[in-house]
Amino acid sequence: MSLKSERRGIHVDQSELLCKKGCGYYGNPAWQGFCSKCWREEYHKARQKQIQEDWELAERLQREEEEAFASSQSSQGAQSLTFSKFEEKKTNEKTRKVTTVKKFFSASSRVGSKKEIQEAKAPSPSINRQTSIETDRVSKEFIEFLKTFHKTGQEIYKQTKLFLEGMHYKRDLSIEEQSECAQDFYHSVAERMQTRGKVPPERVEKIMDQIEKYIMTRLYKYVFCPETTDDEKKDLAIQKRIRALRWVTPQMLCVPVNEDVPEVSDMVVKAITDIIEMDSKRVPRDKLACITKCSKHIFNAIKVTKNEPASADDFLPTLIYIVLKGNPPRLQSNIQYITRFCNPSRLMTGEDGYYFTNLCCAVAFIEKLDAQSLNLSQEDFDRYMSGQTSPRKQEAESWSPDACLGVKQMYKNLDLLSQLNERQERIMNEAKKLEKDLIDWTDGIAREVQDIVEKYPLEIKPPNQPLAAIDSENVENDKLPPPLQPQVYAG
Numbered sequence: 001m002s003l004k005s006e007r008r009g010i011h012v013d014q015s016e017l018l019c020k021k022g023c024g025y026y027g028n029p030a031w032q033g034f035c036s037k038c039w040r041e042e043y044h045k046a047r048q049k050q051i052q053e054d055w056e057l058a059e060r061l062q063r064e065e066e067e068a069f070a071s072s073q074s075s076q077g078a079q080s081l082t083f084s085k086f087e088e089k090k091t092n093e094k095t096r097k098v099t100t101v102k103k104f105f106s107a108s109s110r111v112g113s114k115k116e117i118q119e120a121k122a123p124s125p126s127i128n129r130q131t132s133i134e135t136d137r138v139s140k141e142f143i144e145f146l147k148t149f150h151k152t153g154q155e156i157y158k159q160t161k162l163f164l165e166g167m168h169y170k171r172d173l174s175i176e177e178q179s180e181c182a183q184d185f186y187h188s189v190a191e192r193m194q195t196r197g198k199v200p201p202e203r204v205e206k207i208m209d210q211i212e213k214y215i216m217t218r219l220y221k222y223v224f225c226p227e228t229t230d231d232e233k234k235d236l237a238i239q240k241r242i243r244a245l246r247w248v249t250p251q252m253l254c255v256p257v258n259e260d261v262p263e264v265s266d267m268v269v270k271a272i273t274d275i276i277e278m279d280s281k282r283v284p285r286d287k288l289a290c291i292t293k294c295s296k297h298i299f300n301a302i303k304v305t306k307n308e309p310a311s312a313d314d315f316l317p318t319l320i321y322i323v324l325k326g327n328p329p330r331l332q333s334n335i336q337y338i339t340r341f342c343n344p345s346r347l348m349t350g351e352d353g354y355y356f357t358n359l360c361c362a363v364a365f366i367e368k369l370d371a372q373s374l375n376l377s378q379e380d381f382d383r384y385m386s387g388q389t390s391p392r393k394q395e396a397e398s399w400s401p402d403a404c405l406g407v408k409q410m411y412k413n414l415d416l417l418s419q420l421n422e423r424q425e426r427i428m429n430e431a432k433k434l435e436k437d438l439i440d441w442t443d444g445i446a447r448e449v450q451d452i453v454e455k456y457p458l459e460i461k462p463p464n465q466p467l468a469a470i471d472s473e474n475v476e477n478d479k480l481p482p483p484l485q486p487q488v489y490a491g
Contacts, residue, residue, distance in 0.1 A: 142157075
């Protein structure tokens with residue numbers, strides 16, 4: 001089997017990780033293959049088109065209303081009925097479609113009205129609630145960080161507070177709309193610092209990291225895996241899928257990692273620990289950092305195994321193996337949370353964006369993994385997925401001399417159990433086949449006998465009268481002569 005055929009279900013061209021619009025940034029499945037910037041452009045185009053269609057609908061409804069009102073003046077008797085029907089139709093259409101216009105013009109990226117600002121300044125339950133120790137710590141760190149920027153820091157803190165207070169009144173919006181508000185805020189703050197404050201790009205990134213840390217620590221419990229989405233359902237589905245694929249071996253995925261080497265085994269454990277630790281973080285940047293640390297451990301494990309730097313074709317199969325082996329909790333929720341609320345510049349460029357895009361590809365591969373991807377027959381794949389049997393473990397000849405004897409014996413016993421299971425399964429299949437053959441043979445004989453009986457029916461005649469014995473006494477016929485008696489003649 002060639003290496004090309006072995007990798008046909010796993011290999012992903014690096015060009016496929018980039019934005020499909022060709023801008024050079026990393027794309028994302030959640031953005032339909034676009035990067036954050038291009039996705040926002042496409043989203044705004046679609047939104048403007050929807051707004052235009054809604055305005056045209058509103059104008060058409062207005063014209064219809066005027067025409068109906070004019071026609072109602074000519075027939076006073078039918079005015080009440082016609083106008084009431086029209087009002088009902090107009091109300092239904094406006095309720096269903098025109099509300100989209102109000103939604104699009106909600107205070108997401110623009111400054112709110114005076115009434116909204118006054119309401120935002122009023123003490124809210126969100127701001128005055130009993131904060132956790134982590135929230136207090138992050139707030140103090142954010143304030144101390146902004147003190148070094150003097151006037152610019154005061155302006156940033158004011159904008160951030162207004163954003164958090166505004167988000168409190170937008171909790172009824174969908175998670176996509178809340179994400180749009182957060183992305184608009186990131187974009188506006190970064191642009192204002194670069195244009196008005198003349199802040200260098202590297203300092204802008206540091207400030208944006210602190211802003212993201214501050215606001216997402218406060219918003220985490222409201223926007224992570226909200227009840228209005230199907231994130232939890234996706235989490236359970238991918239978790240169940242990974243459990244069903246527990247039998248997949250590194251050899252099937254062409255993983256160039258030798259876990260028999262202690263150093264490599266430690267790196268694999270660290271990679272699994274990092275990907276699991278991602279769920280314990282609140283800030284999207286911290287979750288990305290866990291993915292990056294996991295990926296670096298994978299590259300190091302490959303480098304130690306192969307004695308050469310790892311390639312992208314080696315990295316992705318190993319990342320898939322780490323995800324299958326670790327089965328990270330709430331995997332889909334974490335990916336969605338990062339996609340929705342992370343600073344978009346981190347996902348578009350840099351190593352964080354590259355590793356995150358690969359993780360999304362790994363999850364997509366696991367969801368679509370089939371027999372062809374692992375170069376297995378469909379029969380074997382179905383048996384492994386159902387748990388009827390498992391692939392044969394490592395042969396005894398391939399163990400290193402330093403391997404633990406207990407581990408060797410365990411794999412040997414597992415191999416024997418697997419063989420016994422296969423033999424038992426074959427015997428059961430043969431027994432069921434024999435049972436079926438016996439039932440078919442019995443039914444066939446019964447049908448043949450029935451056909452013969454129907455073709456040649458059996459007629460039973462009464463028995464004939466038995467003949468009387470000649471030497472017996474015949475009471476019915478006394479006219480017979482007496483029996484002959486032997487006589488002796490003298491010589």
